[in-house]
Amino acid sequence: MNKSxxxxxxxxxxHRELQMEEALKVFFAGIxxxxxxxxxxxxxILLIIKGSAWSKSRKESx
Amino acid sequence: xxxILSLAETSGFLHITPGLVCMWCIGLILIFLAIKKGYEPxxxxxxxFGIIVANLPLAGLMTPEEGLIWRFYHYGIQWEIIPPLIxxxxxxxxxxxxxxxxxxxxxxxxxxxxxxxxxxxxAFWLLGFDLQEAAxxxxxxxxxxxxxxxxxxxxxxxxxxxxxxAAYSYMALVPIIQPPVMKLMTSKNERMIRMKKKKKLVGSExxxxxxxxxxxxxxxxxxxxxxISMFMLGNLFRESKVVERLTKASKNELMNIITIFLGLxxxxxxxxxxxxxxxxxxxxxxxxxxxxxxxxxxxxLAKLMNIFLxxxxxxxxxxxxxxxxxxxxxxxxxxxxxxxxxxxxxxxxMGPNVAGVIGTVIAAGVFLTFLK
Numbered sequence: 001m002n003k004s005x006x007x008x009x010x011x012x013x014x015h016r017e018l019q020m021e022e023a024l025k026v027f028f029a030g031i032x033x034x035x036x037x038x039x040x041x042x043x044x045i046l047l048i049i050k051g052s053a054w055s056k057s058r059k060e061s062x
Numbered sequence: 063x064x065x066i067l068s069l070a071e072t073s074g075f076l077h078i079t080p081g082l083v084c085m086w087c088i089g090l091i092l093i094f095l096a097i098k099k100g101y102e103p104x105x106x107x108x109x110x111f112g113i114i115v116a117n118l119p120l121a122g123l124m125t126p127e128e129g130l131i132w133r134f135y136h137y138g139i140q141w142e143i144i145p146p147l148i149x150x151x152x153x154x155x156x157x158x159x160x161x162x163x164x165x166x167x168x169x170x171x172x173x174x175x176x177x178x179x180x181x182x183x184x185a186f187w188l189l190g191f192d193l194q195e196a197a198x199x200x201x202x203x204x205x206x207x208x209x210x211x212x213x214x215x216x217x218x219x220x221x222x223x224x225x226x227x228a229a230y231s232y233m234a235l236v237p238i239i240q241p242p243v244m245k246l247m248t249s250k251n252e253r254m255i256r257m258k259k260k261k262k263l264v265g266s267e268x269x270x271x272x273x274x275x276x277x278x279x280x281x282x283x284x285x286x287x288x289x290i291s292m293f294m295l296g297n298l299f300r301e302s303k304v305v306e307r308l309t310k311a312s313k314n315e316l317m318n319i320i321t322i323f324l325g326l327x328x329x330x331x332x333x334x335x336x337x338x339x340x341x342x343x344x345x346x347x348x349x350x351x352x353x354x355x356x357x358x359x360x361x362x363l364a365k366l367m368n369i370f371l372x373x374x375x376x377x378x379x380x381x382x383x384x385x386x387x388x389x390x391x392x393x394x395x396x397x398x399x400x401x402x403x404x405x406x407x408x409x410x411x412m413g414p415n416v417a418g419v420i421g422t423v424i425a426a427g428v429f430l431t432f433l434k
Contacts, residue, residue, distance in 0.1 A: 022432070023186045023193055030179045030428040037282050037424045038172040038417065044274040045165040048267050056264045 077119035081334030088337070089113035089329070092227070101234035105207065105325045109227060112329020124330050135327035139222070144324045145212035146292040151317030152208075152419070153272070153296020154309050156387070160412040162267045163260035166367070167379060167410065171417025173363025174383030175425045177203040177356030182429075185348050191341075194218050197429040199345055202229045203352025204422030205236070205386040211328060212289060213426045217433055223332030224342045228349035236389040237396075239350070240357050244381050244397050247361040253401045255376040257410050272297040279424060285434070286427030293423070357381045360414070382411040385418035 070076060092110030096103035116124045116131060123131040138144040161168060182200030185191045191199065194217035201213050202225055210229040214222040232239060245253075272294035280287045299309040360380030368374045378398050382390045391411035398407045 019186070019193055023183055023196070026193065026197070026429065026432045027179050027183050029432065030182075030425055031176060033283060033428045034172045034175045034421050034424050035169075037279055038168050038421065040278045040282065041275055041417075041420070042165055042168050044278055045162055045168065045267075045271065048270045048274060049162065049165070049261065049263075052264045052266045052270070055266070 072120070074119040074121065079119075079334070081338055082117045082119060084338060085117040085332065085334045086114050088332075089117070092329075095234075102230045104321055105230050105328075106227075106234070108322055108325025109230070109329035112326040113223075113332050114329075116330035116333055124333070131326055131330040134323045135330060138320075138323050139211065139215045139327050140219075142212070142215070142288055144320055144327070145208040145215075146288045147316060147320045148208040148324065149289045150292040150296040151313045151320070152387075153293040153298075154300045154313035156293075156297055156300070156416050156419070157412070158268055158271050158297065158416060159263060160260070160409050161414075161416055162263055162271060164257075164410060164413050166371070167375070167413035168417045169367065170360050170364055170380045170383040170414035171385075171419075171421040172383070173380055174356040174360035174385075174414075174418050175204065175421045176359035176363075177352050177354070177384075178422070178425050180355050180359070181348055181352035184351070185344075189344055189348070191344075194433050195221060197433055198225050199348050200352055201225075201422070201426055201429065202232065202345075202349035203356040203384070204418070204425060205229065205233050205353060205356070205384040205390070206419060206422040207233060208324075209289065209385075209422050209426045211324070213429060216430060219331075220336050221345065223328055224337060224345050225349070226328045227332070228346050232349060232353045233386045233389065236384075236386045237393050239353060240381055240390065240393050241397050243354050243357045244361065244378055244394075247358055248365075248377050250401060252365075252377050253398055254405065255374050256402075256405055257376060257407065258373040260410070268301045269298075272301065275420070279420065279427075283424055283427035283431065285430035286423050289423045289426070290420070293419070353384065356384045360384065360418075376405075376407060376410070379407065379411055379414055382414040383418045383421065385415065385422045387415050387419060388412065390418070391415040 089110040092106045095101040096107040096110060115121060123129040126132055178200045181203050182196045185199045186193060186196035198214045198218040198221050201210050207229045211226050214225045276291060276294040279290045296312050299305050299312055360383035361377050364375055364377035364380035376398060378394045382394045384390050391408060394411040395408040398405045
């Protein structure tokens, strides 16, 4: 159903096909984007933990 | 006599329609659920009230440029002010400690977003919603009210009211919706897995995380900036421990005030013309589907991770990857403790739960990037 409340007719089939390509693009980009984002955050957390531990041990050794 | 007749004509009584009465009933049901059943009362009560007052004939509260609630809606939601301010408060309320103590659980916050995209694609493909509408319906699966409102206001303002009510209703129904899916997707032995002890934090991690996350997420998905920047600012207030007044204001006074305007505005967008339609039933059905698929996909990812991890994680934690904080984490703990009373999963489940908030914002950012 489109915004004007009508179901798309057969004339809009080509348009729908193009939209399908767009939908698939968004689908894969979305899932990929979320996992890439979380992987970056995961790496950042590991670096932060390592950095904090190193900083603490350095302070203690001084 | 004439003056009495003209008074009658200008009163609302002569303009009552069955559609308006139906909307009053929906508003009253939401108010009843909020007061008597305690379902998300902070939001469902003002939303229910907003529905009623917006559907009073001739009241004109939602008349563009003139109506009182229209101004709340226009300057608060259309101008993108209210959802980011809610995120400021959420940031001030969020403790990233459980996530930082068990970093691998962050992926579960991503796993739960798979449901958002599956529902998006299904709503587009099977029901013929356009891409923007399908995205707005899909994001309900993230179980994050402010993000749903933020995305709906940008992509499909005509669906804002129904999607917001669906999102908040399902958030309130987490203890009913999630457990059957969790039990279906896991064996008893899996539910009894106990987690290995968490790493101890030495101090500055909680302070550094919001700054690092701010850079990484906004650089990756710039469209997520309004929500993520406010979320991380609120969290920085909290973790810096030097702006106690701002932290308290963000999570208490500001959050409470904003919630009033948010609820009223969202409720008032639901008028009889755009709510009493067949497509609203699909929105509620697909919102529920999105939420269930998100729960299942989080659990499946946890099981997949267990193939590679030496120290197995309890797959129930995957269900906490939806961002209904802290309800989803509590439900995970409850389902696990039903099998083994000494299995305390609550603090572990808070990790994927807050990761789910970030995941849903990233998912919304991707939709905005491609579809706005």
